[in-house]
Amino acid sequence: MTPQEERPKLTLALSATNLGIVYFKREDLHPYKSHKGRSIPFMIDWYKDKGSKDFVISSSGNAALAALLYIQEWNSKNTDDALSLTIFVGEKIAQAKFDLLKSTAKDSHVSVTQTTRPQQSAFEASKRGKTLLRQSTDEVALLGYATLAEELGRIQNLEAIFIATSSGTTAEALHDFFKKGGVFPQIHIVQTTGCNPIAREFEPSPLQEISFADAIVDRTALRKEKVINAVSASKGFGWIVSNQEIADAVNLVEQHEGLKISPNGALSVAGLTKALSKNWQWKGAVVCVITGR
Numbered sequence: 001m002t003p004q005e006e007r008p009k010l011t012l013a014l015s016a017t018n019l020g021i022v023y024f025k026r027e028d029l030h031p032y033k034s035h036k037g038r039s040i041p042f043m044i045d046w047y048k049d050k051g052s053k054d055f056v057i058s059s060s061g062n063a064a065l066a067a068l069l070y071i072q073e074w075n076s077k078n079t080d081d082a083l084s085l086t087i088f089v090g091e092k093i094a095q096a097k098f099d100l101l102k103s104t105a106k107d108s109h110v111s112v113t114q115t116t117r118p119q120q121s122a123f124e125a126s127k128r129g130k131t132l133l134r135q136s137t138d139e140v141a142l143l144g145y146a147t148l149a150e151e152l153g154r155i156q157n158l159e160a161i162f163i164a165t166s167s168g169t170t171a172e173a174l175h176d177f178f179k180k181g182g183v184f185p186q187i188h189i190v191q192t193t194g195c196n197p198i199a200r201e202f203e204p205s206p207l208q209e210i211s212f213a214d215a216i217v218d219r220t221a222l223r224k225e226k227v228i229n230a231v232s233a234s235k236g237f238g239w240i241v242s243n244q245e246i247a248d249a250v251n252l253v254e255q256h257e258g259l260k261i262s263p264n265g266a267l268s269v270a271g272l273t274k275a276l277s278k279n280w281q282w283k284g285a286v287v288c289v290i291t292g293r
Helices: 008-014 036-048 062-077 095-104 118-127 146-152 169-180 224-233 243-257 263-277
Strands: 004-006 021-026 054-058 084-090 110-115 158-164 186-192 238-241 285-290
Touching (some): 008 021, 021 146, 054 118, 062 110, 084 095, 146 169, 169 224, 186 224, 238 243, 238 263
Parallel strands (some): 021 285, 054 084
Antiparallel strands (some): 004 021
C-alpha cells in the first residue's frame, strides 16, 4: 500500500463550502516510484509465467523505471532465471529522467537506449521475439491497477478521484474495478496544454505550450473512446491544465501542507482546483492521485 493522506489545510485553502475532504494518494512513494509500479510488474509476471524472458518497453520515464526496478529485483533473487529488458526513450525525454534511468540500470541484462523513434524501435524488437510492455493496447495492463482501486475503495465516502492521464489506462481500470463492486466514484482525468487528446473531448484546450508535466505524452490515445466512456459513465470530467495552473498547484501544496511535489505529481491537484473554479461540489472525500515524482 501507499499512503492515503487527509489534507485538511489544503481542503480549507481550496474551499470552505463546496468540498468535503481532500486526500492525497501517494503513488510517488510506491517502491517502483510511481503508479506504473502497479501494472508494469503485473504485466511482467503475467508474461513471464507464460514463458517470456526478454522484454522491451518504450516509455517517457515512469513505466520504464518501474520495469527496470522490478526486473533488476527479480534478477537479484533469481540469478539462474534472469530476465532481460530493453528500454527505448525519445530524444526529448527530460535529462533528469534519462540520467535516472541510466544511473539506475546496474544489471547487465538491462539496457537504456535513446532514439528518435522509440515506439518504432520497440515494435521492431517485439517482432524479433521480445515481449512488448505497452499499456495503451494491452488489456493485461488494466488488471494490475486492481490493487490501487482496492486501496482507494477503503476511503470512506469516496466521491471523486482526480488522476493525471496519458494513455488513460489507469482511469479506465479504476472505473472498471469500481463498477464491478457497484461503487461509482467520479473519475476525473487531467491532461496538459501540451498533450490532451482525451481531455479535449470534455473541454477545449486554451492554448498550446510545452508542459512542465512531461509524463503526459500519448498523443495517439488508442484507449480514447473507452476512457471517455468510463469517465462519462462515472459522471466525472476531463480537465486540461496550463503550466501556470500546474505551478500554482505545486505552490499551493507546499504553502499549505509543507509538501514539495513535482509538476507531474501536481496535475491532479491542478485539475481539482480548476474543477472547483467551475463550481463542481462534493460533500465527501476527493482523492488526488500523486502519480509519480
